[in-house]
Structure formats: C-alpha cells, structure tokens
Amino acid sequence: MASKDKDLSLVDYRQRLIYFKDADAERNSMIHVKETVLTALSATACQFLRQGLTEKLEQAQIGFRQISLDLESERGQRRILQSRVEDLEALTNRPGFILVLIDADADDYAFHEKFLSRNEAGGRDAADELQARTKDYVKNVKLDAENTDITVRAYAGLKSLRSACVRNGRMKESSSMSLFAHGFNQRQALFDFVDVGPGKEGADNKVRECLNLFVEFWGCKHIVLGACHDSGYASFLGKFAGDVSIRDRITLLHGDTIHLRIAELGFTETLRLKSVFATHKTSAVPRVFANARVSATPISPSASVAASSVKHPFNPAALTDRFGIVFRDDTGKRVDKLLGVDANTPYVNYLRQANMCGWYYLRGKCDGCDRNHVPLPLKAREFDCLWFLVRHGLCFKVRKGKDCDDPKCIYGHEEGLPIGSVTG
Ligand SMILES: [Zn+2]
C-alpha cells in the first residue's frame, strides 16, 4: 500500500480530498435530516398526546356535570320520599279505629230479647251496650281507649232473621227488626246494622269482603270478628292466621260456640259479650267450646246425680269404641292411653264452659245431672278433648286406693298426675 501511495499524484490527492469532503457533507446532511425528522415526530406525538388528554378531560368534565345533576335530582327525590314517609308515619300513628264485624245472621250473634223486642229503643240500647263493652275491651289489645273510634258492621237478612228470632222466642211477634236496626244505626254514627236481603250467603260475603279490605287498611288497628260459628269461614280465616302481624290484630268474638276448625287456626284473642248477645235457646250444644280455663275439679257423677234425678236416654252417638282396652304397666298398675290432644290448643280451653256431661257424651249413659245432654254426635277429636278434660278428675276407685278395671272408665287413673298420659 505504501509503495502504492508513493505512486499517487497530486491530482489524485486532490480528487480524494474532494471525495472525502463530499462524503462528510453528505453524512452531515443525513444527520441533520434525521434530527429534523425526529424533532418533527416528537412534536406530533406530543400533539396527539395533548389532544387525547384534552378530550378525556372534556369527557370527564361532562360526566362530572351529569353526575352532579343526577345527584341533585336524587337529593330532590329523597326529600320528597322523606316527606311522604313522615306523612305516612304521622297517619299510622294516629289512633285509628277498631272494627267490630259481625255475621248477624248467625244464632251466636243474635242480640238479647230485651233489645230485639223494643224496636228503636232496643236498637239504641243495644248500640250503647256494644259500644261500652267494646270500649272496655280496647284496653286489652293495647289501644288508646279514649282516642280509638269504634265502628260496627253487622250484616243480616233482616226478614229471615226476624222470623228466626220470633220462632226462638228472642223477639216478640209484634216487634220490628227494621225499627231495631234504625235505632241501632242512628245511635252511633259509625254503627251499621245492614240488611243484606234474602239469601244464605249475603251476610257471609259481606263479612269476607270487609275483612279482606280492613286487614290491609292502616287506620284499622284491630278487628273483633263475629264469624266463628261456621266452618265455612275456616279456610278463609286460615290465610290470616298464618300471618302473625294480621292474626294478632284479630279477636274472635264468639257466642256459645267457636267451630272446631276455626279454634284450631291459632288465633289467640277471644271475646264473649254476654250482655249484648244472647245464649242459645234452641238446639245447639257447642260443637266447640266457649271460653273457660281448664279446672282441676273432678266431674263427679255423684255430685251431678244429686243435682238432678232425670235419666237421660242412651246416647247412641257416643264413640265408646275409643275407650279400647285397659293398659297396665310392669307393676300391674293401670295407666291411661295417650289421647294425642294438644293441651295448648284453644278449643281445649274453651271446652269446659260447654258444660257437657262426660258420662253422656263419652259413655253414652247418664243417670241424671244438670250438665248438657243435647243429642249431638261428637267427632273423634272432640270426643278425645272432652275425655282429656274429664280425666282431670281422678277415678274414685283410685282415690280409695283400689284398682279400676272398667275399660269405659272416663276418669284419670294416675295419681298425682290426673291428666297424665296426654300429649302436650
Ligand atoms: Zn249427665
């Protein structure tokens, strides 16, 4: 190479120098272009970024404004709702009224003869008595007696009701049911004794629809329901019994009877207004069982016989097969078989006031006592409930320390536990 360079002429050097200068110029130019491009690209990227951020910021501001508007709207709605809630609370806390709702077609809810036979004056007195007794009762359901209105809706076919009352001796032939109703209605502004006209279901339908309406109405604080005599109401009332908040607002108003199927529904409040409604004068032995606590007093045949010497004909409807055989424990001591009666069901508590003769209804035979002996077959469960009560009395043989082997003995045989053998 050195020998080769020696051979280069001056011209060659100049050409090479020119070549190198050109190459430098071209490189510098390329560097400049590159920097210019990079600068331009950087500016564009920044612009894009800036533009994107600006758009996002604007969108965020729009969203913020919308949220602010929504929030203000929600606040307005909340204030309106709050105001409505306060209004409703004020309404709910007002004393309201108690509704006495009566199927007055029924024998159990016939007014006393002293009212029915005195036309308008009797109607006025009946309204006064019902008002006073209901006011007494209002305190029992923890309502403000002074500020709770009492409203009465009683429904009946007045013509047929009058005929029945005259026939039963509850009303004089010369008296008018319409005039009685006039007096009743005029005495209290909120009392209505309504004529539903002829037809068996007229009063029933009115009672059902009224109950449906008023159980849902905030102003109606409590309902005293006079419709416990008829099993036809049982399934209808069942839907209310299942809801404690409604069930506890209903009191069963009863006469001599509460029908077994209704008594079993689980209503806990019952009321009887003896000074307003008459007791049965005709056939009805209660299918179930007016209000009474179970007493431990034995139903003694000897005491009963002393009260009456009238013999009663054999009661063929008595379910004597239910007695079965005599059970004994390992020691040979007689024990009473399980009856499967729940001691806490209301109708067991209602039973005693029915005053039914255990000998007559259970064994079919009574030599004479002053209890109830109207021929009426008891169903198996009713039979067991009455047996349950009678078993509160210890068998007189056991009381004397003797053994009782009478398979139809109606009394208890477990000393110290006279009702023993009963599920609860
Ligand atoms: Zn008897």
Ligand SMILES: [Zn+2]
């Ligand atoms: Zn016995």
